[in-house]
Amino acid sequence: MIGMMYLVLTALLALQVSSSVLDKFILINKSLEKSIATQEKENIARLERIKTTIQETGNREKDVEVLNKALNIRKETKKVTSYIDILKNQLVELTGGRNPETSRPKGLKDDAMVAKVMCNDKKAHELKTLLNGYTRYLSKTTDKQYNDIALDAKDSELFKHDPNQHAKDFATLNFEKTPLGAALATLSQFESEVIYTEADALEALARNVGAGDVKFDNIFPLVRPQSNIVAAGAKYNAELFLAASSSAVEP
Numbered sequence: 001m002i003g004m005m006y007l008v009l010t011a012l013l014a015l016q017v018s019s020s021v022l023d024k025f026i027l028i029n030k031s032l033e034k035s036i037a038t039q040e041k042e043n044i045a046r047l048e049r050i051k052t053t054i055q056e057t058g059n060r061e062k063d064v065e066v067l068n069k070a071l072n073i074r075k076e077t078k079k080v081t082s083y084i085d086i087l088k089n090q091l092v093e094l095t096g097g098r099n100p101e102t103s104r105p106k107g108l109k110d111d112a113m114v115a116k117v118m119c120n121d122k123k124a125h126e127l128k129t130l131l132n133g134y135t136r137y138l139s140k141t142t143d144k145q146y147n148d149i150a151l152d153a154k155d156s157e158l159f160k161h162d163p164n165q166h167a168k169d170f171a172t173l174n175f176e177k178t179p180l181g182a183a184l185a186t187l188s189q190f191e192s193e194v195i196y197t198e199a200d201a202l203e204a205l206a207r208n209v210g211a212g213d214v215k216f217d218n219i220f221p222l223v224r225p226q227s228n229i230v231a232a233g234a235k236y237n238a239e240l241f242l243a244a245s246s247s248a249v250e251p
Helices: 002-013 019-056 061-094 112-120 123-142 170-175 180-206
Strands: 218-225 238-245
Touching (some): 019 061, 019 180, 061 123, 112 170, 123 180, 170 180
């Protein structure tokens, strides 16, 4: 879904932007923000499940290390998403604010202020550094490779073969001659990639909690006698104990 939305955004940017097209950007942005909020709740719930599992297994040292990594990932995620939200609000305010009745940004067609903030004031450069620093942090923390989110055109499969786009850097590609409506949707797209990448990283860490444990689903009694032959009148001695096995494990 995320990939399809990004393709829609790119296609719409290539058109002569009209009010009706900008309205579509607002709808896409709202859909992305709703998806972000839903996934963030799931990520927080996933983190709580990791905490609970670790507490139930006795707060073992290696498991606590996994929990600390997960907590730090959540902090890093919040740092990135908060920066993007502040950036979106800043762009809305600088282009006239919102309609008090509809909450719709007033300056949806304003591309000059977007270019000033994102390109001239180098906010896009800061965003790129933050986004790619985030994925590299995840790669180091989880030992799983995550690709950069913020790409120059030459590094993007979508644009590297396009003669009109391939020479553009991240800022120019995403925010030059880009009206506010499209810029908001683009920023939400990056934010959604952060949230979904966090979900994958937390899931990878969750699999490491109790990774050395053997899970069993069968419990049964066993008898181990001291001798298989007992003379009449002699005492019978044996050990009685419970045993367990896993039907999923082949010895």
